[in-house]
Amino acid sequence: ELKVEQNPLFLSMQEGKNYTIYCNYSTTSDRLYWYRQDPGKSLESLFVLLSNGAVKQEGRLMASLDTKARLSTLHITAAVHDLSATYFCAVDMHGGSQGNLIFGKGTKLSVKP
Amino acid sequence: NAGVTQTPKFQVLKTGQSMTLQCAQDMNHNSMYWYRQDPGMGLRLIYYSASEGTTDKGEVPNGYNVSRLNKREFSLRLESAAPSQTSVYFCATRWGGVGTDTQYFGPGTRLTVL
Secondary structure (H helix, E strand, O other), X not given: OOOEEEEOOXXXXXXXXXXXXXXXXXXXXXXXXXXXXXXXXXXXEEEEEOOOOOEEEEOOEEEEEEOOXXXXXXXEOOOOHHHOEEEEEEEEOOOOOOOOEEEOOOEEEEEEO | OOOEEEEOOEEEXXXXXXXXXXXXXXXXXXXXXXXXXXXXXXXXXEEEEOOOOOOEXXXXXXXXXXXXXXXXXXXXXXXXXXXXXXXXXXXXXXXXXXXXXXXXXXXXXXXXEO
C-alpha cells in the first residue's frame, strides 16, 4: 500500500526566513505533485516532478525529487505572508499510468510578520 | 471557459437520503476523478474515470457510485447518506497525455449529513 507522509504538518514561520517541507513516500514512483490550498478554496497545482533529480522553481518556492530516496522537498525562500496556505504533495499510485493520486495530509504554513 | 464546475456548492442531507453531485469540464480532458477531503486526512480518491465509458474504484469507494455520462460530465451518487460521508468533495480532471499530468480541481461541494 502506497503511503505518503509529509512533515511537518504545521509550520509557523517568520517573514524573510527559509524552510523546507518534506514529502516521503513508500513505493517506487517517478511522478510527484505539489499543490497549494488556501482556506475554503480548491487545490491549485504548483509543480509536477516527472523524473529523478527534477527541480522546479516558481518565485520563492522550489521543489525537487529524489526517487531513489523516495523523497521530495518543497523549499521556501524568504517567506512572505502571501505564502500562508496548506501545501500537499501527491504521488501517482500506479507510477503515472492513470493519475490516481495518493495525497499526503498536508502542511499548514503560516507566515507571520 | 469555466474549467471544472461542481454543483451544488453546499448540501445538507439527513441520514438515509440520496443525492448526486455533478461535475462538468470544458477542458476536453480524458480523465476525471472524485476525491473527498476530511480535516487532517488530505484528499482521498473515491472513484475515477480514465476515459469516457470507463470507471474504477479508488481508495474509499464504499457508499458511492459514479457515472461518466459523457466526456464532459462525471457524477457521484450517494445512495443512502451516512454521517461518515460528511466531507468536502472535489472533482478533478486530467488530460492524460504524456508530459501534461497535472490535475485540475473544481471548487468543491461541502456536504453535511445529519
